[in-house]
Structure formats: structure tokens, C-alpha cells
Amino acid sequence: xxxxxxxxxxxxxxxxxxxxxxxxxxxxxxxxxxxxxxxxxxxxxxxxxxxxxxxxxxxxxxxxxxxxxxxxxxxxxxxxxxxxxxxxxxxxxxxxxxxxxxxxxxxxxxxxxxxxxxxxxxxxxxxxxxxxxxxxxxxxxxxxxxxxxxxxxxxxxxxxxxxxxxxxxxxxxxxxxxxxxxxxxxxxxxxxxxxxxxxxxxxxxxxxxxxxxxxxxxxxxxxxxxxxxxxxxxxxxxxxxxxxxxxxxxxxxxxxxxxxxxxxxxxxxxxxxxxxxxxxxxxxxxxxxxxxxxxxxxxxxxxxxxxxxxxxxxxxxxxxxxxxxxxxxxxxxxxxxxxxxxxxxxxxxxxxxxxxxxxxxxxxxxxxxxxxxxxxxxxxxxxxxxxxxxxxxxxxxxxxxxxxxxxxxxxxxxxxxxxxxxxxxxxxxxxxxxxxxxxxxxxxxxxxxxxxxxxxxxxxxxxxxxxxxxxxxxxxxxxxxxxxxxxxxxxxxxxxxxxxxxxxxxxxxxxxxxxxxxxxxxxxxxxxxxxxxxxxxxxxxxxxxxxxxxxxxxxxxxxxxxxxxxxxxxxxxxxxxxxxxxxxxxxxxxxxxxxxxxxxxxxxxxxxxxxxxxxxxxxxxxxxxxxxxxxxxxx
Numbered sequence: 001x002x003x004x005x006x007x008x009x010x011x012x013x014x015x016x017x018x019x020x021x022x023x024x025x026x027x028x029x030x031x032x033x034x035x036x037x038x039x040x041x042x043x044x045x046x047x048x049x050x051x052x053x054x055x056x057x058x059x060x061x062x063x064x065x066x067x068x069x070x071x072x073x074x075x076x077x078x079x080x081x082x083x084x085x086x087x088x089x090x091x092x093x094x095x096x097x098x099x100x101x102x103x104x105x106x107x108x109x110x111x112x113x114x115x116x117x118x119x120x121x122x123x124x125x126x127x128x129x130x131x132x133x134x135x136x137x138x139x140x141x142x143x144x145x146x147x148x149x150x151x152x153x154x155x156x157x158x159x160x161x162x163x164x165x166x167x168x169x170x171x172x173x174x175x176x177x178x179x180x181x182x183x184x185x186x187x188x189x190x191x192x193x194x195x196x197x198x199x200x201x202x203x204x205x206x207x208x209x210x211x212x213x214x215x216x217x218x219x220x221x222x223x224x225x226x227x228x229x230x231x232x233x234x235x236x237x238x239x240x241x242x243x244x245x246x247x248x249x250x251x252x253x254x255x256x257x258x259x260x261x262x263x264x265x266x267x268x269x270x271x272x273x274x275x276x277x278x279x280x281x282x283x284x285x286x287x288x289x290x291x292x293x294x295x296x297x298x299x300x301x302x303x304x305x306x307x308x309x310x311x312x313x314x315x316x317x318x319x320x321x322x323x324x325x326x327x328x329x330x331x332x333x334x335x336x337x338x339x340x341x342x343x344x345x346x347x348x349x350x351x352x353x354x355x356x357x358x359x360x361x362x363x364x365x366x367x368x369x370x371x372x373x374x375x376x377x378x379x380x381x382x383x384x385x386x387x388x389x390x391x392x393x394x395x396x397x398x399x400x401x402x403x404x405x406x407x408x409x410x411x412x413x414x415x416x417x418x419x420x421x422x423x424x425x426x427x428x429x430x431x432x433x434x435x436x437x438x439x440x441x442x443x444x445x446x447x448x449x450x451x452x453x454x455x456x457x458x459x460x461x462x463x464x465x466x467x468x469x470x471x472x473x474x475x476x477x478x479x480x481x482x483x484x485x486x487x488x489x490x491x492x493x494x495x496x497x498x499x500x501x502x503x504x505x506x507x508x509x510x511x512x513x514x515x516x517x518x519x520x521x522x523x524x525x526x527x528x529x530x531x532x533x534x535x536x537x538x539x540x541x542x543x544x545x546x547x548x549x550x551x552x553x554x555x556x557x558x559x560x561x562x563x564x565x566x567x568x569x570x571x572x573x574x575x576x577x578x579x580x581x582x583x584x585x586x587x588x589x590x591x592x593x594x595x596x597x598x599x600x601x602x603x604x605x606x607x608x609x610x611x612x613x614x615x616x617x618x619x620x621x622x623x624x625x626x627x628x629x630x631x632x633x634x635x
Contacts, residue, residue: 005375007382025424026421035212041308041311043217044216044318047220058230059141065339069263071262071266080287080324080580082293086303091316097540100304102122102126102297103402106480123403125484130297132434145362145381148363153188161191199389207389207394211394215390222387227326231330232376247337248260285509297395303315309625324583329586400430402423406418458488461487461490461491461512461515471545471565494507535554567623
């Protein structure tokens with residue numbers, strides 16, 4: 001009963017937050033999608049972290065550690081570089097651009113018909129395809145999380161679920177991770193479908209009603225719940241294995257000393273053997289070989305919703321430390337502990353085996369949490385799920401309303417701007433379309449980890465072109481269109497030619513190299529952006545990077561502009577070093593993992609943690625804004 005009361009309280013709070021923000025959200029698109037551009041940085045950053053926490057991510061992390069040890073998580077941690085670069089270099093520019101969606105930036109930044117075409121393509125690509133695929137990941141994870149907690153087939157009986165049973169049988173795809181046969185698989189699938197419907201229904205209710213303001217306000221509470229519940233879970237797992245100091249002892253007893261050392265190693269080279277160079281190369285490029293390398297998507301949306309440039313910067317920093325450091329240090333003892341409590345009889349290879357190990361995260365919750373703690377953990381998982389769903393609904397709806405309904409339908413086809421209140425209602429209706437597409441995609445997914453890797457490859461061709469539009473004034477619309485088209489052709493070809501998992505890194509490197517070369521060549525071989533458009537964009541957004549000619553033309557100090565650029569890069573490097581030092585130092589300490597040969601573990605961990613903390617004032621000072629100074633063309 002106490003577990004049910006905890007869940008009910010969470011649902012009531014979330015719906016109440018949506019209703020409370022309804023009046024402000026109904027005023028127009030800026031209020032609905034950007035919370036009136038009034039968010040403080042800490043709140044926007046925690047909202048980003050809540051969205052990234054997600055319900056699917058702990059399952060992915062469990063599968064990755066089961067297959068490749070702690071080292072595999074560098075594929076997540078390396079994104080800290082991109083997040084911090086966005087904060088120190090790009091987040092203020094996103095905010096100053098005065099746009100509502102990242103697709104709208106195309107017409108602000110580029111000129112010609114290609115700019116408008118690119119806007120619609122990106123709105124479709126990000127707002128529908130990519131957005132719905134990510135939602136499908138999350139909903140797939142929801143079926144694995146809710147199945148042991150919400151057995152509707154036991155509570156309601158088979159007859160009450162018969163319409164849903166008929167529906168999933170017609171679709172022909174089971175929605176359960178259990179290897180069942182006969183009618184039971186469809187009954188459990190129908191039960192999971194009902195759970196998904198209730199969860200996304202209540203999430204859509206508050207997010208569609210209150211807009212981004214209610215999304216962010218609920219995200220903050222949801223993150224606190226998720227982190228608190230995860231802490232309780234970590235304590236329960238640690239107690240079950242006899243304490244943190246038992247981790248290496250019990251792993252060695254189960255898997256052998258060599259396997260234990262490899263499983264707990266944070267070193268990205270150790271254990272890589274002849275693939276070490278490929279692994280290091282992959283980690284070196286992966287942070288920008290992604291479709292949202294410059295913050296494109298909900299990260300840019302949160303930046304644009306901030307009340308000042310400094311708040312936009314703060315949001316990215318809060319997000320990075322909360323996600324990369326705090327979340328990691330809570331998950332590591334849980335997942336490694338689960339490898340002890342539920343040992344794999346054989347090496348984890350293949351999609352089916354990985355999917356089975358992913359579900360261990362949920363199995364541990366059922367087996368090791370007591371009433372009360374179980375309710376908090378369920379609420380934490382529901383909060384993680386809701387915080388991701390609400391963001392993707394609000395963000396996806398922004399494309400359909402701003403770029404398709406307002407720009408394409410109203411302005412282009414009807415010749416007049418959209419009514420702001422009509423835009424809000426179109427946004428609310430768009431949620432249903434997005435959810436429907438996501439549910440269809442979900443039925444085609446197997447392992448969450450496999451689906452994530454595939455989406456990463458498709459997006460690798462977009463990362464560098466999107467960074468170039470901010471830092472290189474010669475980049476034009478064709479510099480984005482060409483690599484985008486190439487990725488749709490080259491990515492399937494690479495998956496066909498290099499199908500094995502060990503080629504993940506090579507595929508990503510090849511995709512990035514081909515797309516980058518195509519982007520630069522397309523920009524140089526086609527007409528540059530019109531001067532008036534470039535100048536207007538520069539005056540509005542003050543983009544960082546190599547804009548000397550444009551800065552001089554607009555009467556700005558090009559030297560000061562370059563100084564800000566290099567200071568932002570330095571701040572990014574220092575903050576990244578701080579994040580990585582804290583992860584490795586504190587993570588090694590928690591897991592009692594072996595340190596480098598010849599260095600006592602305590603000295604190694606203490607040095608890294610102190611370095612991580614000591615670097616904070618250094619990057620904080622480096623990131624401080626440089627005031628404008630008088631400048632004239634003759635200076």
C-alpha cells in the first residue's frame with residue numbers, strides 16, 4: 001500500500017504542475033516551448049540531466065558493462081566534451097539567436113532556397129525520425145521496467161485485456177523480454193502495452209498542458225526522486241554483496257583475477273589489444289561524431305529558454321556534472337554488484353544475450369528492495385521515464401508547429417503568420433502523432449544497446465557540419481544537406497559491409513571522415529552565404545570561431561572575438577579534465593578497482609579527486625565573460 005501511495009503522490013504532483021502552468025503556456029509559442037525565456041541556469045541544467053537520466057539508460061549501462069566492463073562507459077563519458085563545449089562556446093549563441101527551434105536556425109544562418117529546404121528536412125529528421133526513435137528506446141525500456149511491477153493480466157484478468165491482446169497479435173511483435181511461448185507472451189505484451197499507455201498518457205497530459213515550464217519544473221523533482229531512489233538501490237545491492245570492498249573479491253571468485261581486473265578497469269587502452277588505436281580514435285571523435293554535437297535538440301531548447309547568457313552556460317555545466325559524475329557514481333556499484341549477484345554463465349555475446357543482461361537491472365530491484373524503498377525506486381524509474389518522454393514530446397511538437405505549421409503551411413502556403421494561440425493547440429495535438437510513430441518504431445527494436453549504436457552511426461555524418469556552421473563563416477546550407485543525404489546511403493552500406501560489433505569504432509570513424517570531407521567540399525564548391533544574411537546573423541548571435549572578416553565588416557573587435565573563442569576552448573578542456581578525474585578517481589575508490597601498477601590505490605584515487613575539485617576554480621575563471629572594449633576599424 002505504501003508503494004502505491006508514493007506512486008499516486010508523484011502522479012498527482014506532475015499533473016498539478018501541468019495545470020498550474022497552463023495559463024502561461026497558452027499565451028503563445030515562446031511561453032509554451034521556451035517558458036518565456038525566463039529559466040535560471042541551475043534549473044535548466046537539472047532538467048537536461050533528468051531527460052538524459054532516462055529509463056532506458058540504466059539498462060543500456062548494465063548491458064555495456066556485462067559485455068565489455070566499466071571501460072565501455074567511456075562511450076558515454078566522452079560526451080562530456082560536447083556538453084561542456086556547448087556550454088562555454090555555443091549555449092549563449094543559441095540563446096542570442098532568438099529562435100524557437102534549432103531547425104529555424106537554418107534560415108537565420110544561411111541564404112537561398114537551400115536554407116528553407118534544409119529547415120524542413122531537419123525539422124522532419126530531428127523532430128520526427130530521430131525524436132521518435134529515441135522515444136521508442138525509452139518506451140521499450142518501459143516494458144522491461146514495468147512488467148514485474150504492473151502485472152495487469154493478474155490484476156484485471158485475461159478477459160479485460162482481450163482487446164489489447166488482439167492488437168499486439170495483429171502487430172505481430174511481442175512486447176516482453178521474457179522468452180515465453182503461446183498465449184502467455186501475448187497476454188504479458190498486452191499488459192505491458194497498457195502500462196505504456198497509462199504512463200505516456202499521464203506524461204502527455206501535463207507536458208501538453210503546461211508546456212516547457214511544467215516540463216522543467218517536474219523534471220527537477222523527477223531528477224531528485226530518481227537520484228534518491230538510485231542511491232537506495234545502490235545501498236541495497238552493496239549490502240547484498242557484503243560491502244563495496246567485496247566487489248573485487250567476489251568478481252575474482254566468479255570470473256577469475258584477469259577478468260575481474262578487466263571488468264573494473266577505467267583505462268581505455270587496457271584490454272583493447274591490437275584494437276587499442278581504433279578504440280582511442282573512437283573515443284577521440286565520438287563526442288563530435290553525433291547529430292547533436294553542438295547541442296541541437298532539447299539541449300539547445302533549454303539553452304534558449306534561459307534568462308541570460310551566463311545562465312545558459314551554467315545550465316550546461318550543471319547538466320554535465322550531474323549526468324557524467326553524480327549519475328555514474330550511483331550506477332557503478334549497482335551494475336557491478338548485479339554482475340556478482342546474477343553472474344553470467346557464459347560470455348555475453350549477441351543481441352539476445354545483451355537484452356537479457358539489460359533486464360538484470362530491473363530483476364535486482366524486485367529481489368532486493370523492501371516495501372517503501374521499492375515504491376521510491378519505482379517512482380524514480382517512472383520519473384526518469386516521464387522526464388524523457390515529456391521533453392521529447394515538447395521538443396518534437398516545436399518542430400511540427402514552428403517549422404511545419406507556422407513556416408510552411410501558414411507563411412509559405414497561406415501567406416500569413418500563424419495565430420499564436422492556434423500554434424499552442426497544434427503543438428498539443430502533435431503529441432499524439434509523435435507518440436503513435438514512436439510506438440510503431442518500438443515494435444521493431446530488440447536490444448536497446450544495439451538500437452542505440454545504429455542511431456549513433458546514422459547521426460555521425462551530421463556532427464561536424466553542425467559545429468562548422470557556428471565556427472566557420474564559409475559554411476553554407478549545402479555543407480549540411482550533402483552529408484545528411486550521404487549518411488542515409490553510407491550508414492546502411494557500412495552496416496552491411498562491416499556487420500560485426502567489433503567494427504563499431506571503424507564504422508563511426510569512416511562515417512565521420514566521409515561526411516566531414518563532403519561538408520567542406522560542398523561549402524567550398526557552392527556559392528557562399530549572402531553578406532547581408534551573415535552580417536545579420538553575426539550581429540544577433542555573436543557566434544564563436546573564425547568570423548574575422550564578418551566581425552570586421554560589422555564593426556566588432558575580431559581579436560577580442562578570437563580571444564573569447566580560445567578561452568572557451570581552454571575552459572572546456574579544464575572542465576573536461578575535472579569531470580574525467582572525478583569519474584575515474586571516485587569510481588576506482590567506490591569499486592575498489594586496481595589502480596596503475598606501482599601506485600597505491602588510495603594515492604591514485606585521492607590525487608584524481610583533488611585534481612578534479614581543484615580544476616573547478618580554474619575553468620570557472622577561464623569561462624568568465626570578457627567585457628567589450630572600444631573598437632574602431634582603424635584601431
